[in-house]
Amino acid sequence: MKKLLFTLFAITLAACSAQGDTPADQRAAIDKMNNEILAKIDKESPGARAMALGANGGYATFTNGQVNIIFVAAGNGYGVATSKSGRKTYMDMYEAGVGLGMGAKDYDVLFVFHTAEAFNDFVNKGWVFGAEADAAAKTGDKGLGVSGGMTIGDITVFQLTESGLALQATLKGTKYVKNDRLN
Template sequence: MKKLISLLAVFMFVGCSADGDTPDEQRATILSMSEEVVADVEQESPGAKDIIMKAPGYAVFSNAQVNLLIVAAGTGYGVVHDNNTGENTYMDMYEGGVGLGLGAKDFRAVFVFKTQAAMDKFVEDGWAFGGEADAAAKAGDKGGQTSGGVTIGDIIVYQMTESGLALQATLKGTKYVKNDELN
């Protein structure tokens, strides 16, 4: 059990920051990732970019997740973009949960806020709680995933797996928080 906890701790701290030595470099990395992910979502779901750009705002996150038997953990980073003001809010994410699972995956998520209030609540409160069941097997351009975009209240969520192998069914909580160093 000590090895499991140590592995999860190392994983949590390795995956929680964007590449770059300075805040400017990290912000540039996050914005580049955001543009790539929006383009990828458009390729997978034609018309999605139009929905994203016409919404009051959207968020894009890069997340790494590991599931070891009954424990799940993940970390990531991203940006919330306000389409009305052009303002970016840089955020980190942390998640933990319980359930059956084995594997690790690196995925990207886009949250499209259908109302300004939903975006403001996400930036200020940042909590999400829910269940997840999926199967993903991907390396480079090979493989695929089973995990679709969903609408939850005033938020549309698109999720794409970058790489990894995971089979999981978990109940988890996710905390999104402003990154004080990047804002």
Template sequence: MRAMPARARLGYLIALLLSASFVAEAWAEEPATRRTEIKKRTSETLVKLYKVHPAAKAKIGGAYGYAVFTNLGVNLVLMSLAGGSGLAHENKTGKDIYMKMLSGGVGLGLGVKDFRGIFVFKTKYAFDKFVNEGWEGGAHADAVAKAGKEGGAAEGAITVAPDVELYQLTENGLALEATLQGTKYFKDDDLNARK
């Protein structure tokens, strides 16, 4: 078996160091500070979504609940890593549940991607299943369509599971890129534990 090229070794080392820095930064913050930051990012993300897709406000307001995730991904040579945090909100009770997300994959590329995902849950069952059992995105739907002068396909959101729709925002605005393959969503026990 041939040795890994120096460039590939360097790429893996950089990816490992970046992922370690994300984890260290998250652990260093106090839970109250992290909760405040997640709520702030959630509000900012919703404001941005409503600006690029105003109809989303009524859809989210009329839903059983929603979840907002922010994610920073790193793609180096043959490997991609991403991690993020989020907040699931039950509209009827106003209850917030803090969540985490992790993803990884393989593929060619180089760069950093910052995106935000907004899940809309039409039913209590869909919301509870997502929050209590976690969720693992196994589908890779690339219905790439950006809202703008041409409008947004599927009214800006795509269906990713029964009674669950997803909006994804990128730096360029609203995009329908449901790249959920290898992404796992689950409760953040540290932030949900009130001390």
């Protein structure tokens, strides 16, 4: 059982890194991913892209992978935070949690920062704590991914499940950190 857990976590953690051999290639891949996430989320939540681009603080997009095995959840991903002035900060994310669930999923997230303070806190401090309850059964364009999009203080969060099979209720902490190699 330990071997299975380790293997699943290792696959999830290894799968979530920007493609490219050089920092310039990886930044280009993340920029492309950013545009794709904005388009996909706007399709599901019309107006989300306009909200992000017009936000007083800026916005961030991330692509993530997560594994939940009985009582433990872990995941990671990468993305970019774009200030209102257009300055980009490339970031990584790591999450861990506890709760009841089973499965794995890939998902995209859009954070819209309604104030410069909220944006700066996210980029410079990066912690997000929360509770998550969702169900996902999706591959490609087939299936259903149900996740909540909500406003918390000065941040609106949109989440879109790309693929996976998961049923979970977890308490988790997520750390968003600047990627020194890409900035």
